Amino acid sequence: MDSTCSNEEFFAVLTPVELWWQERQPFLAEHGYMLRPRHRHGWVASWLRDPSIDWFLAEDRFSMQGMRGHLLDARQTSDNKLVLIKRIRRDSPEIDIATYLSSPEMREDPRNHSVPVLDVICDPLDDTVSFLIMPFLKEIDNPPFESIENVLDCCEQLLEGLVFMHEKGVAHRDCSYRNLMVDANPLYPQGFHAIADMGLPDSPFDLAPRLSRRGVPLRYYYIDFGISTRYMPDEPREPVLGRWGLDRSVPELSDEVPYDPFKVDVFILGNTLGGLFLAVSHTSFYSCIP
Numbered sequence: 001m002d003s004t005c006s007n008e009e010f011f012a013v014l015t016p017v018e019l020w021w022q023e024r025q026p027f028l029a030e031h032g033y034m035l036r037p038r039h040r041h042g043w044v045a046s047w048l049r050d051p052s053i054d055w056f057l058a059e060d061r062f063s064m065q066g067m068r069g070h071l072l073d074a075r076q077t078s079d080n081k082l083v084l085i086k087r088i089r090r091d092s093p094e095i096d097i098a099t100y101l102s103s104p105e106m107r108e109d110p111r112n113h114s115v116p117v118l119d120v121i122c123d124p125l126d127d128t129v130s131f132l133i134m135p136f137l138k139e140i141d142n143p144p145f146e147s148i149e150n151v152l153d154c155c156e157q158l159l160e161g162l163v164f165m166h167e168k169g170v171a172h173r174d175c176s177y178r179n180l181m182v183d184a185n186p187l188y189p190q191g192f193h194a195i196a197d198m199g200l201p202d203s204p205f206d207l208a209p210r211l212s213r214r215g216v217p218l219r220y221y222y223i224d225f226g227i228s229t230r231y232m233p234d235e236p237r238e239p240v241l242g243r244w245g246l247d248r249s250v251p252e253l254s255d256e257v258p259y260d261p262f263k264v265d266v267f268i269l270g271n272t273l274g275g276l277f278l279a280v281s282h283t284s285f286y287s288c289i290p
Helices: 016-030 093-101 148-167 261-278 282-286
Strands: 071-076 082-089 119-122 129-135 180-183 219-222 240-242 254-259
Touching (some): 093 129, 148 261, 254 261
Antiparallel strands (some): 082 129, 180 219
16 A cells, blocks of 8 residues: 555555455355454445545444454344454364353353353364354453442452362463453443444444443453463363463563462462552542442
């Protein structure tokens, strides 16, 4: 793309990552997952088809520019629910761990706060790639907490979720802020846009009606088991190696000295909750008081 092109022209062109997803759009549609218009076969920018449309206000101008290319939103054609599609290596242990924690038996336990896996699909164009289909979730503080009860409920759910995972032999090893999410869908009666998430699904510049967090029960989840470790029931919980993870302050992390991944989980979650809820200004904290 010419560096002198206008924004109107820039957003009318798909990025390489978007082209990759667009190539798979018909296949995903066959499995019941419809991508946004921008990522469907034959897309032409709406403002080019109809000059009366302001490109800046067009829903299909929201591109994946600057976003993580292995993640994309879609709608389930069966019920129009917003879902997230994650591109993942077919041999990744994340598939085994995520589907294990999402099995019917595991989901029966209310303490299970691992993200539900709705589907696993193999990419027909690349035999090294699979797709994990999951609910579309938001950061735990999006929208912001409105009461101390909100904060305590979040902490309690995440703590019981960690206990559950550990009981089942899974150490997350990366339970930092970006991997802790909330299902905020109950707060939005008319839904929300996947990228412009304060806007309506088909009209992202119109504010989506939102209910108060005070009166709506929400559920919190752990996501991303990419560096997690699973131990079989009869397997000793041996220490691990590795310096991966979002929280670089964990003192044990090492490629040479084995450490207990379960204790590291406790440290990381404590760090995350402390940073999120305690290191705020007094004004922000007391604004949560009813």
